[in-house]
Amino acid sequence: MSTAAGAVVLEVRGVTKAFGERRVLRGIDLTVREHEAVALIGASGSGKSTLLRCIDLLEEIDDGDVFLDGETITDPAVNPVGVRRRLGLVFQAYNLFPHLTALQNVVLGERRAHGASQAEAEERGRALLARFGLAGREDDRPDNLSGGQQQRVAIARAFAGRPRALLLDEVTSALDPELVGEVLEAVRDLKGEGMTMVIATHEMSFAREVADEVAFLHEGRIVEQGPPSRVLSAPKREETQRFLRRIQAN
Amino acid sequence: MLDGFWLDVKLFVIVEAAVLVVGLGLAILRSSRAPAVFPLRLITAVYVDVFRGIPTILLVYLVGFGIPALQLSGLPTDPVVLGGLALGLSYSAYVTEVFRSGIRSVHRGQRDAALAVGLTEGQTMRHVILPQAVRRVPQPLLNDFVALQKDVALVSILGPQEAFRIAQIVQGETFNYTPLIAAALLYLAVTVPLARLVDRMEGPEGVVR
Numbered sequence: 001m002s003t004a005a006g007a008v009v010l011e012v013r014g015v016t017k018a019f020g021e022r023r024v025l026r027g028i029d030l031t032v033r034e035h036e037a038v039a040l041i042g043a044s045g046s047g048k049s050t051l052l053r054c055i056d057l058l059e060e061i062d063d064g065d066v067f068l069d070g071e072t073i074t075d076p077a078v079n080p081v082g083v084r085r086r087l088g089l090v091f092q093a094y095n096l097f098p099h100l101t102a103l104q105n106v107v108l109g110e111r112r113a114h115g116a117s118q119a120e121a122e123e124r125g126r127a128l129l130a131r132f133g134l135a136g137r138e139d140d141r142p143d144n145l146s147g148g149q150q151q152r153v154a155i156a157r158a159f160a161g162r163p164r165a166l167l168l169d170e171v172t173s174a175l176d177p178e179l180v181g182e183v184l185e186a187v188r189d190l191k192g193e194g195m196t197m198v199i200a201t202h203e204m205s206f207a208r209e210v211a212d213e214v215a216f217l218h219e220g221r222i223v224e225q226g227p228p229s230r231v232l233s234a235p236k237r238e239e240t241q242r243f244l245r246r247i248q249a250n
Numbered sequence: 251m252l253d254g255f256w257l258d259v260k261l262f263v264i265v266e267a268a269v270l271v272v273g274l275g276l277a278i279l280r281s282s283r284a285p286a287v288f289p290l291r292l293i294t295a296v297y298v299d300v301f302r303g304i305p306t307i308l309l310v311y312l313v314g315f316g317i318p319a320l321q322l323s324g325l326p327t328d329p330v331v332l333g334g335l336a337l338g339l340s341y342s343a344y345v346t347e348v349f350r351s352g353i354r355s356v357h358r359g360q361r362d363a364a365l366a367v368g369l370t371e372g373q374t375m376r377h378v379i380l381p382q383a384v385r386r387v388p389q390p391l392l393n394d395f396v397a398l399q400k401d402v403a404l405v406s407i408l409g410p411q412e413a414f415r416i417a418q419i420v421q422g423e424t425f426n427y428t429p430l431i432a433a434a435l436l437y438l439a440v441t442v443p444l445a446r447l448v449d450r451m452e453g454p455e456g457v458v459r
Binding site: 053056058080081084085087088089091093095096097098099108109112113114157158160161 | 381
């Protein structure tokens with residue numbers, strides 16, 4: 001595959017994470033190359049969200065390392081703020097700032113984290129909102145927007161910081177079925193631009209379409225990984241087969 | 251008596267302004283996660299426990315008569331100032347907890363999202379958590395406003411002639427309770443409009459826009 005030749009952007013090595021007695025991640029290894037989209041699939045509670053939160057340093061890992069462009073970002077000496085400015089994270093529940101307008105949501109990070117001027121940040125914010133089909137909604141508060149619109153604002157917000165990699169945490173799971181398409185369209189758009197992405201998802205057809213790699217998480221481990229055509233159509237492991245059967249039955 | 255009540259109002263406004271600033275500052279300190287402020291956080295927690303736990307009338311006595319009794323130069327001896335100080339100490343403790351509960355009520359996902367876009371902890375507090383927190387506390391704050399407005403009468407035990415004190419004196423001289431009723435009406439004239447104002451500021455969901 002042509003993408004396999006790209007430089008490694010993210011590397012996760014032997015990462016473990018427990019919440020009390022519950023061992024959520026039991027030794028994760030994952031490599032994400034430039035322009036590559038890796039889909040994380042697996043049942044709820046398999047550790048997909050936790051892995052993304054650990055990569056973005058919102059959770060502290062217990063063991064292992066995460067590298068971003070070769071730098072060990074999980075080293076305690078590394079300032080997590082600087083790392084998060086190089087990554088983007090989109091949440092399942094959007095997590096927009098309810099007291100700010102759509103435009104202000106997108107601009108806040110540009111202004112405060114990346115030091116852009118207000119005019120600069122607003123110009124770019126408007127362009128991003130327009131790009132994701134939100135022209136004319138700049139001054140709306142999140143509670144005046146549909147779920148699909150909110151999630152597209154959230155994607156614009158995460159993308160505004162020009163991240164090296166975008167982490168998407170089940171970005172369509174909270175949406176009504178008829179709104180899923182517009183959000184997936186936004187992700188497809190980013191993929192077309194060559195954005196490096198890690199996508200936790202339950203949408204198998206979408207994973208098949210945009211992902212270069214699919215990694216199946218089961219009880220805190222990646223038990224199977226490969227191109228979507230193989231993992232999703234001809235899974236080797238029994239856990240993967242069982243998971244895909246259950247998803248299809250729904 | 252109106253002059254006396256004017257003193258009440260002035261004292262109330264000044265103390266309330268100070269209490270809002272101090273309470274907000276202490277609440278931010280108490281809610282901070284930075285290890286560097288741990289000692290300050292501890293001091294704040296002790297402060298709140300102690301000053302919320304002592305009856306306000308006792309504090310007014312302690313500060314109003316205790317500080318002058320120390321006979322240290324540079325300390326205020328004006329009973330109005332000392333009374334205001336005692337009220338401020340007491341009410342700052344309450345208001346700290348009001349603001350802190352507002353801060354705690356902001357969903358954890360807001361903090362995550364703010365950090366994820368690259369804000370520092372301080373920026374997260376200032377631009378994301380606080381603006382949401384302060385919109386949720388006007389009702390509990392008003393409770394403390396009204397309580398403070400009434401407790402200003404406690405300063406009378408230190409001697410200043412505020413409304414309640416004057417009413418008492420007149421009542422003592424004439425055996426007529428009308429002055430006390432007049433004083434009560436004066437208090438209501440401030441606290442009721444205050445309550446309506448907050449109702450008006452709040453939208454239907456109880457959140458200030």
